[in-house]
Amino acid sequence: MILNEIPLMFSKACEYGIRATVYIALQSLEGRRVIVNEIAKEIDSPIAFTAKILQQLSKSKVIHSVKGPTGGFEIERNNMNTVKLSMIVHAIDGDDIYVGCGLGLKECNASRPCPLHDKFIDIRNDLRSMLENTSLYELATGLEVGLTYLKR
Amino acid sequence: MILNEIPLMFSKACEYGIRATVYIALQSLEGRRVIVNEIAKEIDSPIAFTAKILQQLSKSKVIHSVKGPTGGFEIERNNMNTVKLSMIVHAIDGDDIYVGCGLGLKECNASRPCPLHDKFIDIRNDLRSMLENTSLYELATGLEVGLTYLKR
DNA sequence: ATTTATTAGGATAAAGTTGTCCTTTATTTT
DNA sequence: AAAATAAAGGACAACTTTATCCTAATAAAT
Structure with a gap:
């Protein structure tokens, strides 16, 4: 019996957030604004939960939201270069990735490192450098096959 | 408002498990068998939860348990070399670390990689290689200052 | 043999994450 | 103006992880 199902790298919320953002970017490149229902369907995520995550991303200016008919989510072409993967992750999961010893040892730091500290x-x-150096544009256009990749 | 507190690398259970195992190893090197209460106190973890984790580690033969008075947990000196960090992690968190795309994309694999696949x-x-190449002995004796490091 | 100390294990509670539902707010269309 | 559409947001439900408590099993000490 195993206690846990730890996330590989990101939380579910963060995975959905990244997939949703990439989908919105791809559609924005085609000039289409997309609504939550479509996003959730296309990236195969729970609708209402996805909506919450999009709210956060919208507040964090990662994506842009428009209310009312013909509304939805979009991302300006210019922002696709400035928005890095790290910003999406930060908006949803915070910056926990960057802090603390992997073993949770409080005394562990550079001057008195635990044996695994450097590793x-x-x-x-x-x-971190992958997240900070990968732009949304790069991520979206790197998906050659496009949409099919976003389904899980 | 941030939704999550994702683990940096391991679950809490796994962190406690590693710290506990290192503590047991250090004490075993001194010829001392240790009980849960002492372990939990020294590594600053919740007692009953730690007990559960030690049960798992015991079943997985990472540590050895002895019931009754003068009982407790210990690790044979020989085993400290064969037990790798990966075995502790596997016993508690399973091998989720090793599987699946970081973005949760099901179509992502070596032949049709997502842009982040290789990264x-x-x-x-x-x-993985860190976990598989770090022995318990190395980990325990690497903690020069010893016990103080295990408190968080 | 009885008592005592300790792990093993079951049941359950608390907290956190994921997921749903419904109402409110904003904006467009009619 | 009214109706329709979409995001925003609050309340809450389900599930998972973390944590606690109690009893049973085991073995040493008396």
């Missing part, structure tokens, strides 16, 4: 730091820095 | 693979492989 943890390296791995986390790799993750 | 995810690299990071995860680094983590």
Whole structure:
């Protein structure tokens, strides 16, 4: 019997958030504004939960929301370059990824490192630099096959 | 408002498990068998929850338990070399760390990778190799200051 | 043999994450 | 102006993880 199902790297909320943002970006590149129902259907995520996440991303200016008929979500072409994966993750999961010892040791720091300290730091820095260096545009256009990839 | 508090790398259960195992190893090197209450106190973890985790580690043969008075937990000196960090993690968190796309994309694989596929693979492989190459002995004796480090 | 100390294990509670539903607010269309 | 459409947001339900408590099983000490 195993106690846990730990997330591989991100929470579900964050996964949905990234997938949704990429979908919105792809559609915005086609000049289409998209509504939650469509997004959730296309990325295969729970609608209402996705709506919550989109609210957060909207507040964080990662995406832009428009109310009313013909409304929905969109992302300006310019923002696709400035928005990095790290901003999406931060808006949803916070910046926990960056802090603390992997073993939860409070005394562990650079001057008195635990045996795994440097390894943890390296791995986390790799993750961090990937998140900070990957733009939304790069991520969206890198999905050659496009939409099909967003379904899980 | 942020939805989540995602674990940095391991679950709480796994963190406690690693810290507890290291503590047991350190005490075993001194010839001392230790009881749950002491372990939990020294690694600053909840007693009953720690007991559950120790049960799992005991079943998985990572640690050895002895019932009754003078009983407690211990680890044979020989086992400290064969027990790797990966075994502790596996016993508690399972091997989720190793599977699936970081974005939760089901179509993502080596032949049709998502834009982050290789980066995810690299990071995860680094983590995996760290876990598989770090022995309990190395981990325990690497903690020069010993016990103080295990408190959080 | 009885008592005592300790792990094993079941039941359950608390907290956190994920997911749903319904009402309110904003905006467009008619 | 009224109706319709969509996001915003509050309340809450389900599930998972974390945590506690109590009893049973085991084994040493008396």
